[in-house]
Amino acid sequence: MFFGCEGVCLSFGGRRILDKVNCSAEPGRINGLVGPNGAGKTSLFEVMSGRYTPEQGSVVLDGEDLTRLPFHNRARAGLARTFQSPVVPSTLTVGEAFRAARKSHRPYLSKHDAEWAARLVHLEVSWETPAASLGTFDRRKLLLACLVMRRPRVLLMDEPASGLINAEIDELDLIMRRLVDEYAMAVILIEHRLELLAAVADDCVVLDLGRVIATGDPLTVFDDPAVREAYFETPDA
Structure with missing residues (x-):
């Protein structure tokens, strides 16, 4: 594993937010991170970037354990992150x-x-x-x-297509592919725009209620019955 986390557990107020989560990315590849609201996606980014410290598990970059490093030291090690709101x-x-x-x-x-x-x-x-x-x-x-x-060697992107129109999403697609193809960045991408993930992601991890429920290539993952039940299908009225 070049970058990622293994066995990450995180709780707030006695509530388990992340439960033994594994997620990784390799140079020159994009790994999508999806799931319904409240699944734990942004909390996982907080752990990876150093804003939260997990109760269990580890965060590793190119063999170096970052789990206890503050976020500014992770930035110096080659980890970068965008946020949902472009402030x-x-x-x-x-x-x-x-x-x-x-x-x-x-x-x-x-x-x-x-x-x-x-x-x-x-x-x-x-x-x-x-x-x-x-x-x-x-x-x-x-x-x-x-x-x-x-x-940076690793780029964490939190819903970069939020608020964009289709033409802008197409341009964002090209920018991300250039970052990974020409500069070999490892990217983990949180995104609700499934058309963007299907176009750019090499692999996907799906979270639901803080647990990983599916991993694999986007088209296979999106067709998984457990994923469709948790994320894509609404309950009958």
Whole structure:
């Protein structure tokens, strides 16, 4: 396993949120993470990124145990994460946001690194533009560019297609495929847009009530009776 978690258990207030969860990703591949609301997907990302510490289990990156490392040390090790809401610094321009990201920790990066990342994610706006005035997709591109300029080895993406129209989702598909195909990033993707997962994911893990109920290629997983019952089919009225 290049990156992922094994046997992760997490509870809050006596309620089990994650129960012996395994999930992994390899360089140059996308692993989808799906499940109904409350299944534990974002909580698993919190464990992987270091915001939550599991009661049991481990998080590993290229043989190194990250389980007890804080999130900023994981970032330095090559782990990057996006969030469901594309919150950008409201008082900064696009260029200033890039500068803050370039100077966030050593080694400091150059403006050329930011320009390269902006081209990679197709962010085509003036750097004098206030970040707060950007549309949803350009906000997502800005945040993604600030991450990929450091060439992370692992990228955790939490519902990146949320709020996007179909044409934008198609463009996002191309961006993600380039990140894994050309730069060999390992990606774990939480997404409710099944058409996006079917198009880009190499494998999928399905959670329900904090447990893994299915793993495999997307089309096989989506057709699993247990998955359809938990996620795709609504109970009879």
